[in-house]
Amino acid sequence: MKPITHQWTAVIRRQSPARLLLLSFMAMIATGAFLLMLPVASRKGALSFVDALFTATSAGCVTGLSVLDVAETLTPFGQGVLLTLIQLGGLGIMTLSTLLILGARGRVGFAGNLIIQDSFTHSGKKHPASILRSVIQVTVVIELLGALLLFSRFYPGSPSLGHAAWLSVFHSISAFCNAGFALYPDSLTRFRGDLLVNGTLAFLIITGSLGFLVISELQGKCRPGRWRWERFSLHTRLVVTTSAILLLSGGLLMLLFEWNNTLFGLSLPRKILAAFFQSVTLRTAGFNTLDFGVMANGTLFLSMILMFIGGSPGSCAGGVKTTTAATLFLMGLSRLRGAAHVSVFSRTIPAKSVEKATHLVMMAFVVVICGTLVLLSSEMGELTHSQSRGRFLELLFESVSAFGTVGLSMGVTPTLSTVGRLCITLLMFVGRLGPMVIAVAVSRDIAPRHRWAEEDIMIG
Amino acid sequence: MKPITHQWTAVIRRQSPARLLLLSFMAMIATGAFLLMLPVASRKGALSFVDALFTATSAGCVTGLSVLDVAETLTPFGQGVLLTLIQLGGLGIMTLSTLLILGARGRVGFAGNLIIQDSFTHSGKKHPASILRSVIQVTVVIELLGALLLFSRFYPGSPSLGHAAWLSVFHSISAFCNAGFALYPDSLTRFRGDLLVNGTLAFLIITGSLGFLVISELQGKCRPGRWRWERFSLHTRLVVTTSAILLLSGGLLMLLFEWNNTLFGLSLPRKILAAFFQSVTLRTAGFNTLDFGVMANGTLFLSMILMFIGGSPGSCAGGVKTTTAATLFLMGLSRLRGAAHVSVFSRTIPAKSVEKATHLVMMAFVVVICGTLVLLSSEMGELTHSQSRGRFLELLFESVSAFGTVGLSMGVTPTLSTVGRLCITLLMFVGRLGPMVIAVAVSRDIAPRHRWAEEDIMIG
Ligand SMILES: [K+]
Ligand SMILES: [K+]
Numbered sequence: 001m002k003p004i005t006h007q008w009t010a011v012i013r014r015q016s017p018a019r020l021l022l023l024s025f026m027a028m029i030a031t032g033a034f035l036l037m038l039p040v041a042s043r044k045g046a047l048s049f050v051d052a053l054f055t056a057t058s059a060g061c062v063t064g065l066s067v068l069d070v071a072e073t074l075t076p077f078g079q080g081v082l083l084t085l086i087q088l089g090g091l092g093i094m095t096l097s098t099l100l101i102l103g104a105r106g107r108v109g110f111a112g113n114l115i116i117q118d119s120f121t122h123s124g125k126k127h128p129a130s131i132l133r134s135v136i137q138v139t140v141v142i143e144l145l146g147a148l149l150l151f152s153r154f155y156p157g158s159p160s161l162g163h164a165a166w167l168s169v170f171h172s173i174s175a176f177c178n179a180g181f182a183l184y185p186d187s188l189t190r191f192r193g194d195l196l197v198n199g200t201l202a203f204l205i206i207t208g209s210l211g212f213l214v215i216s217e218l219q220g221k222c223r224p225g226r227w228r229w230e231r232f233s234l235h236t237r238l239v240v241t242t243s244a245i246l247l248l249s250g251g252l253l254m255l256l257f258e259w260n261n262t263l264f265g266l267s268l269p270r271k272i273l274a275a276f277f278q279s280v281t282l283r284t285a286g287f288n289t290l291d292f293g294v295m296a297n298g299t300l301f302l303s304m305i306l307m308f309i310g311g312s313p314g315s316c317a318g319g320v321k322t323t324t325a326a327t328l329f330l331m332g333l334s335r336l337r338g339a340a341h342v343s344v345f346s347r348t349i350p351a352k353s354v355e356k357a358t359h360l361v362m363m364a365f366v367v368v369i370c371g372t373l374v375l376l377s378s379e380m381g382e383l384t385h386s387q388s389r390g391r392f393l394e395l396l397f398e399s400v401s402a403f404g405t406v407g408l409s410m411g412v413t414p415t416l417s418t419v420g421r422l423c424i425t426l427l428m429f430v431g432r433l434g435p436m437v438i439a440v441a442v443s444r445d446i447a448p449r450h451r452w453a454e455e456d457i458m459i460g
Numbered sequence: 461m462k463p464i465t466h467q468w469t470a471v472i473r474r475q476s477p478a479r480l481l482l483l484s485f486m487a488m489i490a491t492g493a494f495l496l497m498l499p500v501a502s503r504k505g506a507l508s509f510v511d512a513l514f515t516a517t518s519a520g521c522v523t524g525l526s527v528l529d530v531a532e533t534l535t536p537f538g539q540g541v542l543l544t545l546i547q548l549g550g551l552g553i554m555t556l557s558t559l560l561i562l563g564a565r566g567r568v569g570f571a572g573n574l575i576i577q578d579s580f581t582h583s584g585k586k587h588p589a590s591i592l593r594s595v596i597q598v599t600v601v602i603e604l605l606g607a608l609l610l611f612s613r614f615y616p617g618s619p620s621l622g623h624a625a626w627l628s629v630f631h632s633i634s635a636f637c638n639a640g641f642a643l644y645p646d647s648l649t650r651f652r653g654d655l656l657v658n659g660t661l662a663f664l665i666i667t668g669s670l671g672f673l674v675i676s677e678l679q680g681k682c683r684p685g686r687w688r689w690e691r692f693s694l695h696t697r698l699v700v701t702t703s704a705i706l707l708l709s710g711g712l713l714m715l716l717f718e719w720n721n722t723l724f725g726l727s728l729p730r731k732i733l734a735a736f737f738q739s740v741t742l743r744t745a746g747f748n749t750l751d752f753g754v755m756a757n758g759t760l761f762l763s764m765i766l767m768f769i770g771g772s773p774g775s776c777a778g779g780v781k782t783t784t785a786a787t788l789f790l791m792g793l794s795r796l797r798g799a800a801h802v803s804v805f806s807r808t809i810p811a812k813s814v815e816k817a818t819h820l821v822m823m824a825f826v827v828v829i830c831g832t833l834v835l836l837s838s839e840m841g842e843l844t845h846s847q848s849r850g851r852f853l854e855l856l857f858e859s860v861s862a863f864g865t866v867g868l869s870m871g872v873t874p875t876l877s878t879v880g881r882l883c884i885t886l887l888m889f890v891g892r893l894g895p896m897v898i899a900v901a902v903s904r905d906i907a908p909r910h911r912w913a914e915e916d917i918m919i920g
Contacts, residue, residue, distance in 0.1 A: 257837075297851060298837050300852075301836055332823070335819065362791075362792065373762070390850055393852040393853065394849075
């Protein structure tokens with residue numbers, strides 16, 4: 001056995017981190033799709049290849065978009081496969097992105113050293129295996145806590161203890177991994193006034209979207225009496241501040257736009273609860289307690305912006321990430337002030353990171369635009385103009401949701417054509433892994449090669 | 461007189477180029493709005509302040525969006541004011557942006573020296589006054605030629621020689637300045653099969669959107685027997701190549717998407733003519749021979765991309781400009797190839813220009829997104845969801861069209877509320893002057909100041 005294992009290890013070691021990331025996700029999704037195609041996975045006859053691939057990608061990339069009703073169509077075996085994909089995908093993304101950031105494989109020339117010093121050097125947790133262990137520990141503890149809280153709500157009135165336990169575990173994992181799969185046909189709309197369910201899920205989603213390094217730094221330094229904002233790394237301060245701003249402003253705007261719409265008829269505390277839960281889940285969990293199909297256009301546009309930004313790096317959340325959005329915002333500010341560098345909290349963000357952020361957002365725009373164009377040609381069918389006008393918003397929303405691995409939908413997912421399903425599958429995959437691959441690729445030190453003479457052009 | 465003139469010159473000299481640009485445009489638009497508010501300018505009672513401001517901004521920024529029917533509402537005096545604003549706006553933009561690029565005022569540290577050497581040094585045309593003179597010469601010659609060609613079509617069947625001459629001059633100037641105002645209520649839909657009108661206008665629009673430096677370089681080097689692609693500056697080669705690619709691909713896609721829609725019933729040559737004319741006018745003239753209100757969603761999305769890119773720097777065209785789009789595309793390519801520099805045609809584009817391009821596009825996205833958000837809240841009124849869904853596309857289209865100073869509309873302009881009108885007015889102004897101001901601001905050499913210690917964050 002040993003020589004073969006050794007051979008395999010050698011093959012794996014020879015791959016670049018980016019390729020390894022892509023290959024491992026492809027293998028996981030292919031296995032998942034194969035298992036979901038087995039007759040034992042579905043109650044309504046075996047799934048087609050495209051649907052199985054779509055569902056496996058959506059689970060593995062923790063997106064939550066679904067062409068089928070998970071609770072009704074999938075058997076317990078199928079649901080188990082789905083949950084395994086979510087958990088593996090979530091753990092994989094957290095661990096791999098943390099490793100990529102820390103440059104633990106010794107190949108990535110990433111300047112994450114200050115973060116390493118702050119969070120890891122003192123405890124010696126620098127080895128890949130020990131990081132994976134810590135990630136799993138944190139995940140299991142938080143998910144168990146979430147499942148227990150949910151169980152206390154789901155058990156009374158449930159047909160069996162097993163069923164209540166399954167519901168609790170499923171939704172806890174789905175929330176912490178920011179996957180957004182729910183075992184109810186209306187997502188979580190029925191719980192929109194329930195403080196316990198909303199609070200638990202919001203806690204799971206937020207901790208799941210902050211990123212492992214932030215969690216472990218908060219955990220390590222947040223002892224009573226030792227709390228000092230300046231002691232935290234720039235990364236953690238930026239992540240916490242940006243997340244708080246996005247959550248609060250998202251909730252307030254949601255409240256404002258939907259007051260007389262989807263929030264109509266709810267009491268004031270429930271209005272506030274529903275609006276803030278929706279703001280939490282937009283980045284990028286993908287549960288919904290309100291119906292996105294009937295929201296106001298302004299809300300939907302705002303939602304797309306929040307979905308596009310998404311969560312923080314090194315977490316299960318998707319999108320271009322909070323730090324990217326913050327960096328670009330700060331870059332704009334520093335330009336307006338005529339400053340040469342991008343700074344915040346008495347620190348300068350390195351030019352390399354600013355460049356990485358602009359690349360990432362450009363790539364994201366191009367991918368979403370191309371995806372929308374494909375959907376616009378594949379999903380129009382025989383509609384007349386007045387019927388088809390609304391489709392534009394629905395399909396743009398679907399593209400952004402898939403790219404940000406959010407999983408919210410205005411309701412078009414089950415109606416997609418085969419081309420549309422494949423397009424969304426690809427968008428989810430690119431949206432999940434693209435940002436990480438770009439972060440690695442841009443930070444690679446490029447060997448100086450042959451270079452042409454400079455000649456300027458006019459811009460603007 | 462002399463001391464006062466001298467005083468004023470001193471005041472003007474003290475302003476930064478960017479502020480001078482903004483102030484001169486504001487003064488021109490304010491004067492225009494005042495003249496349009498006079499009772500003598502309108503056949504239907506004096507225009508309101510908001511409408512006069514909207515119309516003056518649309519003309520001065522050569523946009524072409526209109527809340528009123530120009531031919532029916534405005535008197536010959538009003539139409540004259542409009543045409544003067546278009547001509548002054550067009551000349552002003554061409555001259556000022558050329559001056560800014562050349563750094564002729566000696567303040568702008570723009571690295572346009574290679575372009576100067578290529579196009580100007582040999583003929584000594586470096587002084588602002590001489591550049592203005594050349595710009596006016598080129599403009600008058602091309603517009604006269606266009607007016608003569610149009611006159612040969614408009615005169616037969618016209619009630620009077622004067623009317624035909626006015627129509628010819630108006631549309632020739634409107635086309636060369638990429639303004640897109642037409643004296644027909646349906647823009648130019650009635651001429652969609654007319655080769656002479658389409659050809660003349662396309663020629664005027666294309667020459668007007670290449671930029672003065674490109675025209676004068678083409679004019680200077682394009683002598684028979686001396687033609688060699690490599691002799692042209694990188695800027696000119698990039699502008700010509702990008703424009704050709706955008707025009708051709710836009711025309712082909714328009715043909716494909718609209719074959720059975722707005723092009724239905726036309727003969728094949730007329731289909732091709734109409735599709736390519738529409739592709740020309742999308743960047744960013746704004747005439748239309750096809751009805752954008754009934755186009756397919758795919759066409760409209762593509763149109764928005766073309767409108768967003770727009771024409772070339774130093775011309776009357778708007779948008780983020782061809783060179784900006786080309787630079788970002790080439791940056792993406794060079795990243796994929798793992799190259800450290802952005803190169804094309806055996807030349808390297810300076811990092812400063814790449815940075816300028818990314819800043820410009822970021823700014824453009826933010827402005828369009830904010831504009832759309834304002835319109836989404838101001839223009840929804842009491843519509844139900846199924847009615848309002850289509851408004852999203854219409855308002856997004858309107859925002860992009862205003863920002864790119866294109867002037868195409870899906871038909872919502874005259875229905876805009878007062879807030880909506882002011883929002884579009886602002887978008888036109890920012891879309892016209894923002895890119896130039898950014899190009900100047902970014903190229904300013906920033907004095908090194910106090911700088912915080914670097915600390916990296918994670919991106920992606
Ligand atoms: K999700
Ligand atoms: K225009």
